[in-house]
Every structure is written in C-alpha cells, then in structure tokens.
Amino acid sequence: MKDCLKLIEILEVSTTAPSGYNLQPWQVVVVIDKEKKKKLKEICYNQQKVEDASANVVIIANTRAGFDNVDRVLDSWIELGYIQASAKEQLKETIHIGWSDPQRAKKKAVRDAALFAMNLMITARAYGLETHPMEGYNEVKLREFLELKEHQEPIMIIAIGYKDPNKTLLPRAYRFKFEEFGKVV
Template identity: 35%
Template sequence: MQAIQALEQRFSANHFDTNKPVTEKQIEQLVYLATQAPSAFNIQHTRLLAVVEPAAKAALKAVAFNQQKVEDAAVTFVVLADTQAHEHYARVNEQAIEAGLYDQQMAEKMLEMVAGNYADKPGFSRDEALRSGSMVAMNLMTAATAVGLASGPMIGFDPKALQQEFKIAERYLPVMMIAVGYEGAGNWPKKPRLTTEEVLVKDARPGQTHPFSQ
C-alpha cells in the first residue's frame, strides 16, 4: 500500500480479531518503520514496549481502565518519551561520524548545541520528548495500516500505575498506548474530518487577520 493510501485509510480501531496473532518479525518491522520519524538533532527520544503475552495484556488492561481492546489486540505498544535522551547524545553523534555525516569539528558543535538547548531545561526537554514520541506513534499507526493491520491509539490509562506495573523509570513519560492487530467486526468506519478550507490559512502573512486571530 502506498503512503498516501495508508494515511487516508487509517482509522482508530476498537475491535480486533482475537484469532489472528502477529509475529515477532511484524512487530520489529512496525518499530523499525515507526522510528524513521524525525526528532530534533536526531536525538531519538522514543522507546517502546510491545505487550503480547496474555498475562501481561491482562495487567496492561487493568491500568487502562479495563479497555477490552488491550486484551483483544495482537500487541499493544506503550510509547515512551525519554525526557533525558539528550544526555546520551554522544552515542548518536558517534553514529553520525561513523556514517560520514559529520567530521569531528561538526560533531563537537552539535554536542554543544544539544547541551545548550536541553541541559537544565526540564520543561523544554519534556515537551520535545513528547513531540518526538507523538511522531513515532503516528508513523507506527500509518505503517500498521500499510501492512494490513488495524490500530487504535489510547490515552485512557493511569500513567503512574503503568510505570509501576511495568517498572518504567520516571525519566520515561508514557505518551500513549497503541493497540495493533488484525481488524475485528464491529468497528466504526473512519470518522469525517474537517475540510481543508476549515483548517488552512493559505498564504499567511505577518499582521494579517484570519479565522484563527480570535
């Protein structure tokens, strides 16, 4: 399936076919595609838990206010944002040097820029990690559609209970859960979207009054 088709056909699923599991290879493919998403300085803030084992699903369902799709989906991903990812930027920088993208001078400059943007700025670091995690999540859902799977993003869960149950350190913020599997019966079709005219100001310019000015 082409990317444009996947974007147009993706919908938020609540019902999954409980008789059709996904393979470990499929999970790895989804994560690989999801992590092609951009992040500032290529810091790559996002980490993921893939919950597939029945007892683990039951535990995850409990912290997700007993939403049945957690148990029915073949896998539920927990998308985590590392608020301290910038502290390990040296490793990313080394990869860029090894790939021939940076020389040593540029690498040192990038390290300085990352430190200046993130060190001792917890609020900014948190916001940036959440932005990056959201882009990875969208990539994952688009990729799932492209390979014939359904997905459903979830914000209905207790983040503290999730962190405690799955031993997640405080530095990792739960962005969302994404239930993934083969589509089951009973899902709503894709819901209508606002028109392009309702969400777009064409040729926006400074000082210009537009529908979003009030």
C-alpha cells in the same frame, strides 16, 4: 514468535520518523503476554481492545534523550561523513543546552515520540495490521506496572492486531474542514 518478529520489523521501519537532531527520543514496551495484557487492560480502565489486540505498544518519550542518545547519533554522523570528528564536542554542547531545560526537553521528546507513534500506525497498516491509539490509562499505575523512571514519559498506548473479519467498522468520524482549523496568510 513469527508475529513478534514482524512487529519488531514494523517498529524498526517506524524509526524512519524524523526527530530533532535525529535523537530518536522514543522508547517502547511491547505487551504481548496474556496475563500482562489482562493487567494492562485494568490499567486502561478496562478497555477491551487491550486484551483483544495481539500486542500493545506503550510509547514512551525519553526526556533525557539529548544526553542519552547524543553520542550514538553524532558518532553515526561522523561515520557517514555528515560532520568532521572535530565538530562533535561543539555540537554535543549545543544539543545539551537545548535539552537542559526540563520543559523544553519534555516538549522535544513528546513531539518526536508522537511522530514515531503516527509512523508506527501507518507502517502497521502497510503490513496488513490495524492499530488503535489510547490515552485512557491510569498513568500512576502504568508507571508502576512498567517500572518507568522519571525521565520516561508514557504518551500513549497503541493496540495492534488483525481486524476481526466479522466486525464492521463505524463510518469515518467527522473531520473539520480547512476553514475550521487553518488559515493562509
């Protein structure tokens, strides 16, 4: 329970991630139950870390966030004095337009949810935990397992736990040099 509260704190700190219009289009399902982890491991093509980890956080992009979250966000802006109450409806309309096209909405939701996921990994490390991101899962089975709706796009699973002190990590994997991935213009 104590660990669960710590994880919830980590997840809440991770919401400091930026997002377009602060719409925070991410959702999570935290899998900690022993039997459910076993089931999730199968869905993840038997990746053992899923079962070994204390928890697995399924990161979901909400492709409807421009509609679902807009009122909460704009009301907070009014409360904080960022905008006048009279400006809300116009701004809401602008946000709705941006989220009306399914392809654009998906791009927005996935982009912001990925920033949240990275923030979660950094925050977990600051709390003394290790993480491992995974895309190796059967999406159809994952959707069924978590009863996800169509607008809920699972983008990755992050296994979280304490490092086994008896295990030695591999050396840091090769990274490209700047000239291989960037240019200055």
